[in-house]
Amino acid sequence: xxxxxxxxxxSAVLTLFAVSVLSFLMFFALPRDxxxxxxxxxxxxxxxxxxxxELGLNDPKVEQYxxxxxxxxxxxxxxxxxxxxxxxxxxxxxxxxxxxxTDTLARVLPVTLSIVIPAAILWMVLGVGLGMISALKRGTWxxxxxxxxxxxxxxxxxxxxxxxxxIVFVYQLKILPNPHYTSILDxxxxxxxxxxxxxxxxxxxxSAIYARxxxxxxxxxxSEDFVRTARAKGLAKKTVYGRHALRAAITPLVTIAGLDxxxxxxxxxxxxxxxxxxxxxxxxxxxxxxGDLPMIMATVLISAVFVVLANVVVDLLYAAIDPRVxxx
Amino acid sequence: MPDELLQVEGLTKHFPVxxxxxxxxxxxxxxxxxxxxxxxxxxxxxxGKTTTGRMLVRLLEPTGGRIVFEGRDISHxxxxxxxxxxxxxxxxxxxxYASLNPRHTVGRIVAMPLEVNGISPPGGVKQRxxxxxELVGLxxxxxxxxxxxxxxxxxxxxxxxxxxxxxxxxxxxxxxxxALDVSIQAQVVNLLRGLQRDLGLAFVFIxxxxxVVRHFCQRVAVMYLGRIVEIGDRxxxxxxxxxxxxxxxxxxxxxxxxxxxxxxxxxxxxxxPTPLDPPSGCRFRTRCWKAQEVCATTEPPLDExxxxxxPEGGRE
Amino acid sequence: xxxxxxIVGPELTPDAPPAPKGVDVAGRSPGQLAWARLRRDRVAVxxxxxxxxxxxxxxxxxxxxxxYGIGPYEQFQSKLRRSDGMPLGYAGGISGDHWFGLEPNSGxxxxxxxxxxxRTSLFIAVTAALLTSLIGITLGILAGYxxxxxxxxxxxxxxxxxxxxxxxxxxxxxxxxxxxxxxVLIAIFATFGWTGMARLVRGxxxxxxxxxxxxxxxxxxxxxxxxxxRQLLPNLWAPILVSFSLAVPAYVTGEAALSFLNIGIxxxxxxxxxxxFRSIDYxxxxxxxxxxxxxxxFVLVLAFNLFGDALRDALDPKSSR
Numbered sequence: 001x002x003x004x005x006x007x008x009x010x011s012a013v014l015t016l017f018a019v020s021v022l023s024f025l026m027f028f029a030l031p032r033d034x035x036x037x038x039x040x041x042x043x044x045x046x047x048x049x050x051x052x053x054e055l056g057l058n059d060p061k062v063e064q065y066x067x068x069x070x071x072x073x074x075x076x077x078x079x080x081x082x083x084x085x086x087x088x089x090x091x092x093x094x095x096x097x098x099x100x101x102t103d104t105l106a107r108v109l110p111v112t113l114s115i116v117i118p119a120a121i122l123w124m125v126l127g128v129g130l131g132m133i134s135a136l137k138r139g140t141w142x143x144x145x146x147x148x149x150x151x152x153x154x155x156x157x158x159x160x161x162x163x164x165x166x167i168v169f170v171y172q173l174k175i176l177p178n179p180h181y182t183s184i185l186d187x188x189x190x191x192x193x194x195x196x197x198x199x200x201x202x203x204x205x206x207s208a209i210y211a212r213x214x215x216x217x218x219x220x221x222x223s224e225d226f227v228r229t230a231r232a233k234g235l236a237k238k239t240v241y242g243r244h245a246l247r248a249a250i251t252p253l254v255t256i257a258g259l260d261x262x263x264x265x266x267x268x269x270x271x272x273x274x275x276x277x278x279x280x281x282x283x284x285x286x287x288x289x290x291g292d293l294p295m296i297m298a299t300v301l302i303s304a305v306f307v308v309l310a311n312v313v314v315d316l317l318y319a320a321i322d323p324r325v326x327x328x
Numbered sequence: 329m330p331d332e333l334l335q336v337e338g339l340t341k342h343f344p345v346x347x348x349x350x351x352x353x354x355x356x357x358x359x360x361x362x363x364x365x366x367x368x369x370x371x372x373x374x375x376g377k378t379t380t381g382r383m384l385v386r387l388l389e390p391t392g393g394r395i396v397f398e399g400r401d402i403s404h405x406x407x408x409x410x411x412x413x414x415x416x417x418x419x420x421x422x423x424x425y426a427s428l429n430p431r432h433t434v435g436r437i438v439a440m441p442l443e444v445n446g447i448s449p450p451g452g453v454k455q456r457x458x459x460x461x462e463l464v465g466l467x468x469x470x471x472x473x474x475x476x477x478x479x480x481x482x483x484x485x486x487x488x489x490x491x492x493x494x495x496x497x498x499x500x501x502x503x504x505x506x507a508l509d510v511s512i513q514a515q516v517v518n519l520l521r522g523l524q525r526d527l528g529l530a531f532v533f534i535x536x537x538x539x540v541v542r543h544f545c546q547r548v549a550v551m552y553l554g555r556i557v558e559i560g561d562r563x564x565x566x567x568x569x570x571x572x573x574x575x576x577x578x579x580x581x582x583x584x585x586x587x588x589x590x591x592x593x594x595x596x597x598x599x600x601p602t603p604l605d606p607p608s609g610c611r612f613r614t615r616c617w618k619a620q621e622v623c624a625t626t627e628p629p630l631d632e633x634x635x636x637x638x639p640e641g642g643r644e
Numbered sequence: 645x646x647x648x649x650x651i652v653g654p655e656l657t658p659d660a661p662p663a664p665k666g667v668d669v670a671g672r673s674p675g676q677l678a679w680a681r682l683r684r685d686r687v688a689v690x691x692x693x694x695x696x697x698x699x700x701x702x703x704x705x706x707x708x709x710x711x712y713g714i715g716p717y718e719q720f721q722s723k724l725r726r727s728d729g730m731p732l733g734y735a736g737g738i739s740g741d742h743w744f745g746l747e748p749n750s751g752x753x754x755x756x757x758x759x760x761x762x763r764t765s766l767f768i769a770v771t772a773a774l775l776t777s778l779i780g781i782t783l784g785i786l787a788g789y790x791x792x793x794x795x796x797x798x799x800x801x802x803x804x805x806x807x808x809x810x811x812x813x814x815x816x817x818x819x820x821x822x823x824x825x826x827x828v829l830i831a832i833f834a835t836f837g838w839t840g841m842a843r844l845v846r847g848x849x850x851x852x853x854x855x856x857x858x859x860x861x862x863x864x865x866x867x868x869x870x871x872x873x874r875q876l877l878p879n880l881w882a883p884i885l886v887s888f889s890l891a892v893p894a895y896v897t898g899e900a901a902l903s904f905l906n907i908g909i910x911x912x913x914x915x916x917x918x919x920x921f922r923s924i925d926y927x928x929x930x931x932x933x934x935x936x937x938x939x940x941x942f943v944l945v946l947a948f949n950l951f952g953d954a955l956r957d958a959l960d961p962k963s964s965r
Contacts, residue, residue: 431878473671
């Protein structure tokens with residue numbers, strides 16, 4: 001198991017390294033001059049040149065990359081215009097936001113986490129639960145309803161669902177305030193009230209997908225011989241379905257869930273834009289539109305970290321649940 | 329002296345397993361097959377007979393030893409050399425449901441060896457396919473049908489027709505009837521006998537059912553845990569078995585009358601040892617009622633057709 | 645029943661009733677059987693017809709414009725309220741001339757913009773899905789059949805592609821022509837979207853390559869080309885078709901999402917995402933505006949999902965339904 005973990009971590013590091021190199025190449029090695037985009041219209045050439053110098057853009061690419069990586073690991077000195085000393089993990093300075101990238105991230109990351117994690121819990125419970133129930137009650141109206149729900153939810157677009165929720169709950173019925181973010185540490189109730197629509201919108205979409213998957217998985221597992229044997233042995237339905245069948249059916253769901261959460265953390269842009277909340281995703285999009293390169297790099301790296309981390313976690317979970325994986 | 333079509337010397341196949349060593353699937357076997365002869369290869373599951381069969385048609389490459397076909401060493405021959413060889417050496421598989429491509433018509437399946445080798449027989453491919461189908465007892469008009477429309481026995485016939493397409497000299501039949509109903513088994517074995525007689529084919533007939541082997545094979549080799557423990561004529565094996573394992577196997581066959589049967593059914597104790605770490609000396613000793621110390625120290629060589637220190641009927 | 649009595653047994657008999665001489669008896673291929681099953685499935689027929697309907701709209705958009713009389717870029721400022729740009733009339737300006745009403749502020753006709761929006765969406769989605777499938781199938785087959793280091797390398801590329809948030813790589817700014825945007829969108833989807841198909845195909849190939857009919861081909865001397873294209877590929881159509889039919893709605897959604905974020909297609913080109921994005925600003929004043937594109941794209945995606953499910957059932961009747 002230890003060797004397995006080491007191998008996985010190594011592969012994860014390698015992937016992240018490749019991502020960092022590729023993104024760096026894409027953004028800093030392009031023929032387009034990054035500086036002109038950062039500065040509003042009437043920048044004089046001396047200022048542009050000074051900025052270039054401070055950003056180290058005249059150095060060879062390899063040196064730039066090395067400086068960037070060094071900054072992440074131990075921190076480095078940026079010019080005075082960028083706030084001087086930048087402690088580890090240093091991700092550069094954003095001209096567009098006029099603050100260190102790390103500061104921006106510290107602000108928006110909790111927002112995205114607050115959106116994704118509760119939503120993920122909600123959709124897993126709802127989706128898997130619905131899927132399992134509909135599998136057990138196959139063919140009945142419960143099943144049909146669940147299938148209908150799944151298909152509808154999976155086909156509805158997130159922004160549309162969000163828009164409808166806004167219309168109904170905020171504008172027409174007026175029971176909820178306009179969606180916004182308050183830190184859970186400051187005011188948990190307001191935190192919930194501000195984000196609940198986002199949770200519902202995300203959960204509706206994802207639980208539909210998971211209900212479908214869970215149902216298919218469960219049906220397949222239920223048709224296996226070992227389930228029939230367990231029932232024939234006289235075990236209670238709850239034990240058979242709850243302990244034996246569930247365990248077998250849940251494994252692929254775990255994988256997909258992990259990957260989805262990892263990807264979602266990388267940026268729930270649609271949700272944020274629909275509801276007007278400033279999270280990681282929206283910040284990333286603004287960065288793209290504004291040509292804010294350090295910010296773009298940072299968001300790409302963070303998203304990649306989330307996805308890779310999720311992959312590793314999922315693999316470990318797999319190894320924990322399925323002993324065959326460990327023995328390979 | 330009859331021409332020896334196939335000679336196998338010290339044939340070995342080891343599969344490395346990560347962290348556990350080697351699986352000694354086949355560990356040094358020798359036998360020969362002359363033209364037109366049928367040799368049976370029998371043994372329990374896991375004794376290495378299927379692996380041997382796969383090596384003969386070079387679906388697997390031996391890790392040691394030699395396979396000599398018509399005087400040419402083919403043990404490690406490259407693709408081009410094997411190309412010609414493949415026309416003379418063909419294989420029939422066990423599973424009638426997996427051995428035919430479900431998306432191909434029967435005609436295409438049977439013609440596959442011709443297509444792959446770019447061979448166009450005089451009279452055309454279609455004509456040849458028709459001939460082959462008729463040869464195996466199927467309606468030649470059915471070459472546009474799909475495998476799922478046929479029964480297990482019919483599918484095996486299709487597989488046989490495919491093996492015959494290139495007019496081979498030797499066919500390796502890997503448990504060709506094990507997956508079929510008993511009544512169908514007889515039909516297919518009959519078919520194979522007829523083909524063998526009419527076309528002068530040599531066969532290496534791999535099976536675990538001794539009753540079937542008796543009706544088809546002139547000579548029989550008995551394998552255990554990767555080695556041949558006894559080899560001889562049909563009469564010798566079935567009426568005067570000398571290796572304890574052979575005797576035990578035969579005692580389980582319902583119809584075979586063996587003098588030793590008077591003792592009743594021989595039941596072997598224990599399970600087959602793992603091929604990862606076979607017993608020292610004679611591999612059968614852990615289950616043999618005759619085992620002595622020498623059996624643990626020295627591996628008995630295949631001598632006079634039997635590999636045992638204490639064969640039935642003793643040694644001269 | 646003992647074996648010995650069978651030796652002298654009945655002569656070899658043909659196992660099927662003989663057909664009249666000269667007539668080629670044709671069997672029904674697995675593909676034909678699947679098609680028959682699909683035709684019997686009501687849901688498949690309905691959703692299939694809906695898809696054909698959408699396809700027709702997409703292709704015939706200019707003709708529809710001709711018949712309808714109004715183009716997607718025409719502005720009808722006179723029919724908007726002067727004070728806040730809202731359309732006059734009921735539910736966002738629905739009338740005999742403007743079947744779905746007008747857009748606030750720009751005064752453009754929603755119906756014809758939707759028609760063209762369908763065209764944009766389907767074009768991008770289908771093209772991307774085709775490209776994706778091509779790449780995915782090729783890499784999947786190679787990885788599955790060759791195994792070893794080829795598989796390892798391709799697997800790593802897949803992990804890498806999945807880790808990249810590809811949204812970010814969209815570069816073009818405002819001054820770029822629409823067709824260029826479309827091309828970039830398709831390119832981005834194709835570069836990152838093939839992983840699903842590749843994984844699926846790889847899995848299928850791995851389970852197929854140990855089957856005996858593959859070994860039979862090898863034993864007859866088949867080369868790599870024959871193996872991949874004549875033996876394996878015919879058995880891969882089922883997962884490929886299903887994956888394709890589910891990839892298209894994913895790309896429709898993706899393209900609309902990107903346009904929604906202003907990273908994809910932009911105003912004034914008619915597009916679902918653009919329309920919905922604009923409608924968010926008018927949710928209080930003109931809620932009808934968001935419904936038309938929302939419902940349309942919902943129906944489109946739903947039809948694809950239903951058809952994809954039905955296709956999966958028809959191709960593999962054992963699947964759990």
